[in-house]
Amino acid sequence: xxxxxxxxxxxxxxxxxxxxxxxxxxxxxxxxxxxxxxxxxxxxxxxxxxxxxxxxxxxxxxxxxxxxxxxxxxxxxxxxxxxxxxxxxxxxxxxxxxxxxxxxxxxxxxxxxxxxxxxxxxxxxxxxxxxxxxxxxxxxxxxxxxxxxxxxxxxxxxxxxxxxxxxxxxxxxxxxxxxxxxxxxxxxxxxxxxxxxxxxxxxxxxxxxxxxxxxxxxxxxxxxxxxxxxxxxxxxxxxxxxxxxxxxxxxxxxxxxxxxxxxxxxxxxxxxxxxxxxxxxxxxxxxxxxxxxxxxxxxxxxxxxxxxxxxxxxxxxxxxxxxxxxxxxxxxxxxxxxxxxxxxxxxxxxxxxxxxxxxxxxxxxxxxxxxxxxxxxxxxxxxxxxxxxxxxxxxxxxxxxxxxxxxxxxxxxxxxxxxxxxxxxxxxxxxxxxxxxxxxxxxxxxxxxxxxxxxxxxxxxxxxxxxxxxxxxxxxxxxxxxxxxxxxxxxxxxxxxxxxxxxxxxxxxxxxxxxxxxxxxxxxxxxxxxxxxxxxxxxxxxxxxxxxxxxxxxxxxxxxxxxxxxxxxxxxxxxxxxxxxxxxxxxxxxxxxxxxxxxxxxxxxxxxxxxxxxxxxxxxxxxxxxxxxxxxxxxxxxxxxxxxxx
Numbered sequence: 001x002x003x004x005x006x007x008x009x010x011x012x013x014x015x016x017x018x019x020x021x022x023x024x025x026x027x028x029x030x031x032x033x034x035x036x037x038x039x040x041x042x043x044x045x046x047x048x049x050x051x052x053x054x055x056x057x058x059x060x061x062x063x064x065x066x067x068x069x070x071x072x073x074x075x076x077x078x079x080x081x082x083x084x085x086x087x088x089x090x091x092x093x094x095x096x097x098x099x100x101x102x103x104x105x106x107x108x109x110x111x112x113x114x115x116x117x118x119x120x121x122x123x124x125x126x127x128x129x130x131x132x133x134x135x136x137x138x139x140x141x142x143x144x145x146x147x148x149x150x151x152x153x154x155x156x157x158x159x160x161x162x163x164x165x166x167x168x169x170x171x172x173x174x175x176x177x178x179x180x181x182x183x184x185x186x187x188x189x190x191x192x193x194x195x196x197x198x199x200x201x202x203x204x205x206x207x208x209x210x211x212x213x214x215x216x217x218x219x220x221x222x223x224x225x226x227x228x229x230x231x232x233x234x235x236x237x238x239x240x241x242x243x244x245x246x247x248x249x250x251x252x253x254x255x256x257x258x259x260x261x262x263x264x265x266x267x268x269x270x271x272x273x274x275x276x277x278x279x280x281x282x283x284x285x286x287x288x289x290x291x292x293x294x295x296x297x298x299x300x301x302x303x304x305x306x307x308x309x310x311x312x313x314x315x316x317x318x319x320x321x322x323x324x325x326x327x328x329x330x331x332x333x334x335x336x337x338x339x340x341x342x343x344x345x346x347x348x349x350x351x352x353x354x355x356x357x358x359x360x361x362x363x364x365x366x367x368x369x370x371x372x373x374x375x376x377x378x379x380x381x382x383x384x385x386x387x388x389x390x391x392x393x394x395x396x397x398x399x400x401x402x403x404x405x406x407x408x409x410x411x412x413x414x415x416x417x418x419x420x421x422x423x424x425x426x427x428x429x430x431x432x433x434x435x436x437x438x439x440x441x442x443x444x445x446x447x448x449x450x451x452x453x454x455x456x457x458x459x460x461x462x463x464x465x466x467x468x469x470x471x472x473x474x475x476x477x478x479x480x481x482x483x484x485x486x487x488x489x490x491x492x493x494x495x496x497x498x499x500x501x502x503x504x505x506x507x508x509x510x511x512x513x514x515x516x517x518x519x520x521x522x523x524x525x526x527x528x529x530x531x532x533x534x535x536x537x538x539x540x541x542x543x544x545x546x547x548x549x550x551x552x553x554x555x556x557x558x559x560x561x562x563x564x565x566x567x568x569x570x571x572x573x574x575x576x577x578x579x580x581x582x583x584x585x586x587x588x589x590x591x592x593x594x595x596x597x598x599x600x601x602x603x604x605x606x607x608x609x610x611x612x613x614x615x616x617x618x619x620x621x622x623x624x625x626x627x628x629x630x631x632x633x634x635x636x637x638x639x640x641x642x643x644x645x646x
Contacts, residue, residue, distance in 0.1 A: 001072050003282040004591050007034075007598045008070060008077050010041070011109040012094045012293035015310040015367060016177035017219040018624070019135075022596040026079050026090070027064040030056045034312060034598045034624035035174055038140055040132035040200070045209075047084045047125050054081050054090060055129065074268055074288040075261040085119030088127075088209070095257045096292045097264060098334040101305075103257065105235040105297050107243070108218040108250040110258075115209040125209040130202040131184050131217070133195070136161050138178045145201055147192035150183075152248055156190035157183050158203035168226050171366035171374075173316030174618060180221035185247050187213055214254055218247050225298050225308060225318075226369040228348060232298040232306070268635075275638030277580040279587040280567075283631055286590065290599055291330050291629035296368070297341065307331075307341030310367035312624040317363040318370050319345040322390060322442035323627055325397035326564045328404060329636040330629030336408035339401060345370055346398065347418055356384070359428045360394035387448075392433050392455050393441045395425040396462030400522055403465035407526075407642050412472045419469075426466045426482070433459020434489055435496075435508060445602070445611075446557060451508040453497045457519035460489050464528055468644050479646070483528065490523075490530040503542035504535070506555045514546060515555035518568035521633065525571075525642040540573050543582075548605035550589040552582070560611050563589075563601040564630030571634050579634065598624040 011019040023029040033039040043055030052065035065081040076093040093110040150157040161181035188207025195201040220243035272281035324342040331338040345364035376388025438450035467482030497504040506513035570582040593608040600610035602622040612621040
C-alpha cells in the first residue's frame with residue numbers, strides 16, 4: 001500500500017476491543033483506543049542480550065529497532081523492522097470475515113512475529129509483548145484489576161479484568177469496556193506485573209523467536225448488548241462456548257484463517273482496482289476493518305441476527321438509521337443479511353409504544369444499550385422532541401435499504417414482514433418529500449434546513465424503493481404507480497432545483513448554491529432512470545469549479561466535506577477517468593492529513609484537518625465510523641448486483 005494511513009489498525013474486533021497506532025512508526029507513540037484514550041501495548045525485541053523497542057514508547061530509554069516499512073490490507077497491518085543483522089516482521093490480523101459469522105465475532109486477534117537473519121550470523125532473539133490494564137477499564141486507573149495465569153496445554157495465557165465486573169453498566173460515546181476479561185496468549189511464557197500506586201498493571205508474553213511465533217489478544221465480554229431489556233450474547237458464545245477453547249482453536253487454525261483473509265483481501269483489491277483504480281482500492285483496504293469493527297453482531301431472543309453500529313464520536317447512538325444507510329454498500333457486497341440485522345432494531349422500536357410518530361425512528365439507543373431512541377430525547381420529560389427528528393431522511397433510508405436487500409438477496413421476504421410500516425413511511429414521503437419543511441437530514445451537523453434539494457432526492461428514491469418491492473412481489477400495477485410517482489417528482493425536482501447554468505441548488509429557495517447530490521446515486525445503480533441523464537451529467541460537471549485540494553465540499557455553506565458522500569457523488573459519473581480524478585483528492589487527504597485518527601469522514605477540503613472539537617484533553621468528532629462502508633459504492637456498482645430488472 002502506497003497510502004500512509006492516518007492511523008493504523010492493530011486490533012479491530014468491535015467498538016470496545018479496538019487498538020490503533022496513530023503514528024507513521026509503531027514506536028513513535030503509544031497505542032490507543034479509537035477514541036485516542038490510552039490502550040497501551042508495548043513490544044521489546046531482544047537481540048543477543050540488547051533490547052530494542054518495536055511497539056510503543058512506554059520506556060523511551062530503550063532504543064528503537066529501525067522500522068523499514070508499514071503496510072495494510074483489509075485484515076492485516078504489517079510492520080518490518082531491522083537491526084543488528086536481524087529482520088523482524090510483525091503481522092497484526094483481525095480475521096473479521098463478513099462471510100463467516102464465527103470468525104467475524106470470535107474475539108481473538110492475532111500477532112504473528114517472524115524472524116529472518118540477514119547477516120548470516122547466529123543470533124539469540126526474543127520478544128516480549130505487554131498489554132496494560134487500560135484494555136479492560138473505561139479510564140486509566142479508574143478501577144482495580146486482577147490477573148491470573150492459565151495453562152492451555154501448549155499455550156500459556158495471562159487473564160486480566162476488573163474486580164467489580166459490572167456488566168453493561170452504562171451507555172455513552174467516549175466510553176470503553178469495563179467488564180469481561182482480556183487474554184494475552186503465547187507459545188512461550190505468560191506473566192503479569194502488578195502496578196503499585198500510579199503504575200499500571202500489565203500482562204506479558206515472552207517467547208524465544210525461531211522462524212515465527214504467534215501471540216493472540218482475546219476479549220470475552222460475556223454479554224454484549226442490552227436489547228429492549230434483554231441481555232444478549234454475540235454469535236460465537238451464543239451456545240455457551242468458552243473463550244479459552246476459542247483461543248486454542250485460534251492458534252491451531254491461524255494458517256488457514258490467514259490464508260482465507262489474504263484471499264478475500266486480494267480479491268477485494270483486484271475488484272476495487274478494476275472498479276475505480278488503485279487509489280480507490282487502497283482507500284477501501286483501509287476502510288474495511290474500521291467499517292466492520294464499529295459494529296457488534298448479536299443474536300436476539302428469536303435467534304435473528306442484529307448488526308448494531310455505534311456512532312463513534314458523533315453521539316454514541318446505536319443502530320442509527322442514517323449511519324446504517326451510508327454504510328450498506330460494503331455489506332450488500334459481502335453479506336446482505338447484515339443489512340437486515342441493521343434494520344431489525346429500528347422496526348422493533350417503531351412498533352413499540354415508545355414511538356409516537358408516523359415516520360421512521362433515528363436510532364434504537366446509545367451503545368451498548370438499545371432500549372429505544374435517545375437522539376432528541378428530553379431527559380427531563382422522557383419525550384422525544386419533534387424538532388430533533390429526521391422524518392424524510394429516515395423514511396427514505398429505510399425504504400432504500402429494503403430495496404437494496406431485496407435486490408441483493410433476490411427476495412422480498414424480509415421486506416414483506418414489514419410491508420405495512422413501509423407503506424406508511426411512503427405515505428409520509430408522498431405528503432412531505434417533494435419540498436421538505438425545516439428539518440434535519442443525516443448531515444445534521446450542518447443544522448436544520450428547509451427546502452433541502454438533496455433530501456427531496458432521498459424521498460424520490462424511497463418512493464421508488466417501494467415500487468421495486470412491489471414489482472419483485474409481482475404487483476406490477478403498484479410497481480408502475482410508485483415508480484411513476486417517483487419519476488414525476490424527479491422531473492419536478494429538476495425544474496425547481498436548477499440554477500440555470502446546469503447546476504442544481506442546495507435548497508429550492510437558495511439560488512446559486514450547490515451541494516453534493518449523493519442520494520440520487522441509487523437511481524443509477526438501480527437502473528430506474530427516474531432523473532434525466534442530462535441532469536446528472538450537468539450537475540456532475542458543475543462540481544469542478546468547487547473542488548479544493550482535498551476534494552469537493554459537501555455544499556456551499558462550508559469547505560468541509562464527507563468522505564462517504566464524496567465517493568457516492570463520484571459514482572454519478574460514467575466516465576472512469578472522471579471518477580478517479582474526483583476520488584484522488586480523498587486519497588491525498590488520508591495520505592497527508594495532520595489529523596492522526598482512525599479514518600474520519602468529516603474533514604476540511606482546504607487544510608486536510610478533520611472537523612473536530614475538544615472535550616477535556618480528547619480531540620473528538622467523527623472517526624472510526626461505520627459510514628466508511630459507503631466508500632464501497634463504486635465497487636457495488638461495478639458488481640452490478642443492484643440492477644432492477646422489470
